Amino acid sequence: xxxxxxxxxxxxxxxxxxxxxxxxxxxxxxxxxxxxxxxxxxxxxxxxxxxxxxxxxxxxxxxxxxxxxxxxxxxxxxxxxxxxxxxxxxxxxxxxxxxxxxxxxxxxxxxxxxxxxxxxxxxxxxxxxxxxxxxxxxxxxxxxxxxxxxxxxxxxxxxxxxxxxxxxxxxxxxxxxxxxxxxxxxxxxxxxxxxxxxxxxxxxxxxxxxxxxxxxxxxxxxxxxxxxxxxxxxxxxxxxxxxxxxxxxxxxxxxxxxxxxxxxxxxxxxxxxxxxxxxxxxxxxxxxxxxxxxxxx
Numbered sequence: 001x002x003x004x005x006x007x008x009x010x011x012x013x014x015x016x017x018x019x020x021x022x023x024x025x026x027x028x029x030x031x032x033x034x035x036x037x038x039x040x041x042x043x044x045x046x047x048x049x050x051x052x053x054x055x056x057x058x059x060x061x062x063x064x065x066x067x068x069x070x071x072x073x074x075x076x077x078x079x080x081x082x083x084x085x086x087x088x089x090x091x092x093x094x095x096x097x098x099x100x101x102x103x104x105x106x107x108x109x110x111x112x113x114x115x116x117x118x119x120x121x122x123x124x125x126x127x128x129x130x131x132x133x134x135x136x137x138x139x140x141x142x143x144x145x146x147x148x149x150x151x152x153x154x155x156x157x158x159x160x161x162x163x164x165x166x167x168x169x170x171x172x173x174x175x176x177x178x179x180x181x182x183x184x185x186x187x188x189x190x191x192x193x194x195x196x197x198x199x200x201x202x203x204x205x206x207x208x209x210x211x212x213x214x215x216x217x218x219x220x221x222x223x224x225x226x227x228x229x230x231x232x233x234x235x236x237x238x239x240x241x242x243x244x245x246x247x248x249x250x251x252x253x254x255x256x257x258x259x260x261x262x263x264x265x266x267x268x269x270x271x272x273x274x275x276x277x278x279x280x281x282x283x284x285x286x287x288x289x290x291x292x293x294x295x296x297x
Contacts, residue, residue: 006050012199013043019206026210030255031090031154038083039202042195045076049191071115074127078111081135084167088142088160090252091153107134128178132171139164154250159201166194230290234277243270247283248290 020036023029048069051058082104110130117123143160153160170190173183183189227248231241239260246256253271257264280286 002050006046009195009199010043010046012203013039013046013195016199016202016206017043019202019210023206023209027249028255028259029090029154029250030252031087034083034086034090035155035202038080038087039198041076041080041083042198045080046195048073048076049188067116067118070118070127071112074111074115074131075108077131077135078108081107081138084135084163085138085142087155088139088163091155091160092142092146124178128174132174135167136164136171139167152250155205162197166190166197170194226290230278234274236274236277240270240274240277243267244274244290247271247274247286 017036017039020032020039024032024036107130111127114123114127114130139160143164170188173188173190176183177188184192227241227245230236230244236244242260243256246259251259253264253267256262256267260267275281275286278286278289280289
């Protein structure tokens with residue numbers, strides 16, 4: 001029974017990853033790309049946790065190569081934490097702030113070292129603390145509101161809060177398991193709940209987005225009317241009008257730079273000029289200004 005369950009979950013993760021790649025191909029929003037990566041990482045993490053149920057003898061192999069197994073598990077946790085940061089930051093609309101790469105480098109070195117040190121009591125406690133606290137801290141830091149955040153994030157704030165809640169619950173369960181208390185013998189209850197919830201949400205979300213294709217031409221026409229009216233009302237240049245259209249679509253500065261074939265610094269200059277001409281302090285005020293102007297006209 002466990003074999004077929006793990007196989008079904010693994011296939012579902014792959015399907016969700018492919019669906020999010022289709023959504024990303026359609027709208028170009030980086031948050032959907034990183035959600036696809038998240039499901040790919042879930043595949044690897046799920047196989048690592050329960051490979052003994054899929055492949056007889058894996059438990060013996062892992063026991064004989066404990067340091068390698070723990071290192072692989074820590075690398076998986078680190079990659080998922082990094083992906084959480086990308087998902088939350090891109091979902092905010094502006095894209096990831098400049099998180100110092102030395103932070104991730106030090107974190108990677110620490111995770112690798114703790115994996116290599118293996119079953120030493122203090123190393124197990126340090127690993128437990130790192131894999132429990134750091135993902136929560138990273139998600140909270142990425143959620144911190146700043147100017148330029150999207151008024152309506154792509155995946156919604158509830159989904160981000162749910163992700164945070166699952167991570168907190170998983171950290172508590174890891175602590176309980178370390179103390180010898182198992183909520184679900186042989187498995188992690190929070191990981192199972194998170195897996196099923198992510199699969200259901202991912203399929204529902206992607207099918208809803210992909211199913212709205214018929215409405216897209218009308219929405220594009222309406223968007224073009226709003227942007228054209230705002231460009232004329234505020235005397236925007238042709239390039240500023242193009243940037244405004246991409247802002248209206250919810251693109252990040254990096255995505256605008258890629259689609260307009262200009263540097264991110266140039267994008268920031270155009271965005272600053274658009275804010276100045278429209279009397280806006282951030283993206284939320286800008287979208288409200290052009291929408292209100294469209295309604296008045």
